[in-house]
Amino acid sequence: MDCASDYPQVKIIATGAVETARQVVEYDPEMRNRVSEIEVNLMTEKEILSIIEKGEKSLNISIPKNVKNVIAKYSSGLGSVCHQLCLNICNAIGLNSTSPSLLTVEAEQLEKALAIYAEECSDTIRSNFEKARKLARKSSIQHADIIFDALCSFDDAGADRFTLLKKIQETTSYTDAVLKRQIASLTSSAKGGLIRFSENSGKYSFSNPIYRAYALTLFHKNGRARDDGAFNPSEMKLSDLLRLLERQLKSLDVTKAQRIPKSA
Numbered sequence: 736m737d738c739a740s741d742y743p744q745v746k747i748i749a750t751g752a753v754e755t756a757r758q759v760v761e762y763d764p765e766m767r768n769r770v771s772e773i774e775v776n777l778m779t780e781k782e783i784l785s786i787i788e789k790g791e792k793s794l795n796i797s798i799p800k801n802v803k804n805v806i807a808k809y810s811s812g813l814g815s816v817c818h819q820l821c822l823n824i825c826n827a828i829g830l831n832s833t834s835p836s837l838l839t840v841e842a843e844q845l846e847k848a849l850a851i852y853a854e855e856c857s858d859t860i861r862s863n864f865e866k867a868r869k870l871a872r873k874s875s876i877q878h879a880d881i882i883f884d885a886l887c888s889f890d891d892a893g894a895d896r897f898t899l900l901k902k903i904q905e906t907t908s909y910t911d912a913v914l915k916r917q918i919a920s921l922t923s924s925a926k927g928g929l930i931r932f933s934e935n936s937g938k939y940s941f942s943n944p945i946y947r948a949y950a951l952t953l954f955h956k957n958g959r960a961r962d963d964g965a966f967n968p969s970e971m972k973l974s975d976l977l978r979l980l981e982r983q984l985k986s987l988d989v990t991k992a993q994r995i996p997k998s999a
Contacts, residue, residue, distance in 0.1 A: 777812025777891065786817050794825070795834040802845050811891045811944030823848035860949055863927030878917040879926075881907065883950045886930070886939065891947065893933075893940025
């Protein structure tokens with residue numbers, strides 16, 4: 736606003752803050768009357784699918800409906816994840832520009848895209864989960880696993896503390912005081928920051944969709960994948976992909992330089 740007299744084309748300066756503009760306002764009190772908060776919700780699966788469909792038209796490619804649905808679910812409302820997975824698919828098929836003829840993407844290309852995505856994120860995922868699951872001294876209770884397991888039962892938006900407590904108490908005795916203390920620690924960077932708290936909704940959720948995806952594989956919340964570990968395009972389910980992600984992350988411990996084979 737102070738530059739408007741010298742630079743008449745300057746109208747709006749936009750900045751982003753997770754969940755609330757309070758962080759921006761508190762950074763400098765002079766901004767209190769200069770900030771307008773515009774809420775940007777997570778994208779719906781329909782909106783995610785529209786991103787993919789626009790890309791199909793621009794690149795002259797065709798992505799099967801079941802592949803698009805999995806990308807939409809896996810993106811967990813984040814357009815950035817959708818963009819990255821679609822870019823990985825293009826890289827997997829060697830597509831760098833608009834195809835001169837209609838090119839059909841196969842389901843196995845999504846497997847490769849997920850393998851690339853897992854490889855790029857693997858070190859951070861493992862490191863943050865190790866931080867979160869590290870037992871405190873003189874403690875034999877794996878609080879992180881108890882909370883992650885319960886949180887996986889809810890959708891991407893998560894749950895408030897009391898709803899989460901009710902879910903935990905279905906299988907184990909747990910007090911609100913313990914949950915309040917433990918879940919607060921899981922939001923800290925010292926514990927990997929795997930969980931975030933929304934002051935607007937009052938809910939706890941995974942801070943990154945890939946954390947939720949990996950937690951789902953740990954606790955097998957999406958059902959049983961095929962025992963042989965094969966990827967069957969005709970049985971394309973998110974559960975299969977999540978189990979595949981878990982196997983890929985484990986295999987990266989052996990060799991990070993090599994691409995993960997389809998039969999891994």
